[in-house]
Amino acid sequence: MQKFDQAYFDAGIERRGTECVKWDVMAEETGDPEMIPMWVADMDFPSAPAIQAAIGRVAAQGTWGYTRNGQADAQALCSFWERRHGVHLNPGEVLLSPCVVSGMRIAIQALTKPGDAVLIHTPVYGPFHDSVKRSGRRLVESPLAEENGKWQIDFAGMEAAMDREKVKAVLLCSPHNPCGRAWTREELERVLELCRKKNAALISDEIHADFVYPPAVHTSILSLAGEKDAVVMLCAASKTFNIAGLQQSSMVSRSPEMVERLTRQRDDAGITFGNPFALAATRAAYTDCDAWLDGLIAYLAGNRDLVITHAKNWPRVRVTEMEATYLMWLDCRALGLAQDQLLEAIRAAHVYVTDGRFFGSAGDGFIRLNIGCPRPQVEAALRQLDRVLAKG
Template identity: 65%
Template sequence: MYTAAAWTHNESASEYIWKGMNHMETFDAAYFDRGIERRGTNAVKWDGMYRQHGDKDMIPMWVADMDFPSPPAIQAAVARVAAQGTWGYTLVTEEDAKALCGFWKRRHNVEIETDQVLMSPCVVTGMRISVQALTMPGDGVLINPPVYGPFYQAVRESGRQVIESPMILEEGRYHLNFTDMEEKLASHAASAILFCSPHNPCGRVWTEAEMSELLALSRKYGTPLICDEIHAEFVYAPARHVSILELADPMDAVVMLCAASKTFNVAGLQQSAMVSRNPQIRRRLATCRDRAGVVTGNPFSLAATRAAYTDCDAWLDGLLQYLVENKDIVMEHARSWKQVRVLPLEATYLMWLDCRELGLSQEELLKALLDAHICVNDGRFFGPLGEGFVRLNIGCPRAQLRAALACLDKVFCR
């Protein structure tokens, strides 16, 4: 019998009440409302925050994982591996790749063959392998800031140069600057594109037209395209995730990075994949991966990921419904914030808040938020263009979300 637990928020931000209880296996709002106790598990989001700020009243709305239990099927799969009692070297099998292919066909209508999948521990590992495999030291790699901070490090720490093509924020929505991107490819300033789709932290879902234009640029200049699709599942209707694999031909120099980690809240298990239809690209990726001694084969991670990809669709559907409502609650609430604009969330559970009109320096803004007992991500984590912004993680029970909104009011409504 799967046992979940309940927690409720007790007005004061410091009081979290935790109760064990049996759980009915329907993934409705009541299920997600219960959340899960993570304090004391060394969760970066919770215990890392306490360690950093020493404030037990603080509400964690930063690190991109969720305060929900992972699906029961994953818990059962991990428990089965735990029951083995010994965890020696473990095969990565065809079944692991098959589970991924089945999921992508079912959820995104994307055809992937098992031999097109290369396993890797984290998506960021796959990103670094891709950059190193497909470019030369000193080459430029194009990114579109503000973007997930490790994009910068993946490029720089690989001995390559970051070439920024900032997105344009127009009428409250971000757009790619294709003219600028093309200039940077045409001049050979950049010899690869590292792209985030859907986009963290801007919450954009790229349309088929935008993805096609991006692919056309990659083809025109022979520039490899590395597409991080870790947030693919968190796309809200009417938008639809258009994977680069839906558009690319087998000979395109395209790599798609994906994982079950964000979707099913198993990021700590560290299992992801690099997918390419192009055999030459795959050979280069495999060589680079093997040269670095990067291996997968953690029995817990593989079992969890197989279960995620095969047995958790109902949980995921329930989660998405819950997140849509969380998003709507924030958007509605934010109408009372006259100087803070919440960018429309087309995808991800990470909201991007434009606080520039508050007239505070970034340090003042962050301090005010910490003083209000809320921990969000500093916009500068996403590059210099994140100055004046913060990122709010809404992947949490509603009681926690509402408590966080009350904290934000103290800073945004004064």
């Protein structure tokens, strides 16, 4: 049996020349052959062998006409979520969508009306902001509160904003990108309770659910919501198994009424799916890749610990506790640099990170570091970052 140990993940995979965004687009944009990519959220590891084999079988078909997405696809997702996250889902509650962001837009449009207010907790993944605005809805920001590097929902602020702005939907990032929180059951109960009380729909993006490090656990909103709740969960195998390029995700709701509204919205937009490569890869991911995933989580925890230890050389940088995701949120405000200066200096040191402002204005002074790559790459990036961040 193949082992998914440190040596396996250390070996990584060469991605240059595959037209991938992380390496090839960055190289083209920067023109710097030494630049180390620690930005866009995918990983520099090979996808699990069972996924490669499944794609190989589809490739060998030699013809790729219209393909059904059947009961087996939804069932594979349900089995995975029950096994990995202890939540029982039914195939009838699962709807396919292209990527998670498209599911987010379908859900916003299905559950709210133009001009309605939609609340997000900032800083948060850029397309949360865009998805609300581009759907013609009103963006309401409820800033997360930070205490000693740990980010919390400001429930009083959230409730006040919901009342003031007459919020009709809350878009939750769970686990949270970029703040690394795996929301606790109690926190999620409070969010759900607020949504029930204020009659707001709740859309929970759980794409990072599988990257949660013990003792934290992932609690799905669907383990709390019932069939009367206007709650939709968005998920995918894409981030977990590094198959985001295949563009398949799911929208899941306990509520038959929500399922119907999502289906109508999706069909009205003429969105179809049934990419045979994506279907086969996703089924394999949900069925035969647990050992690979367990190895990956252990490896990423090692990368996280390495960053935490190394960051002791950076007295003015605060590393946010990462309970979840493989994205580390670094508070660089104490360096006293303007954000453009900070990014320029980091790029001059040949490291490409994500600008905190991608997550909204609350991200000014922060950078996000993607550690989903072989450890030698993390080590090289940390050494290079010393040039900018090790300032006392």
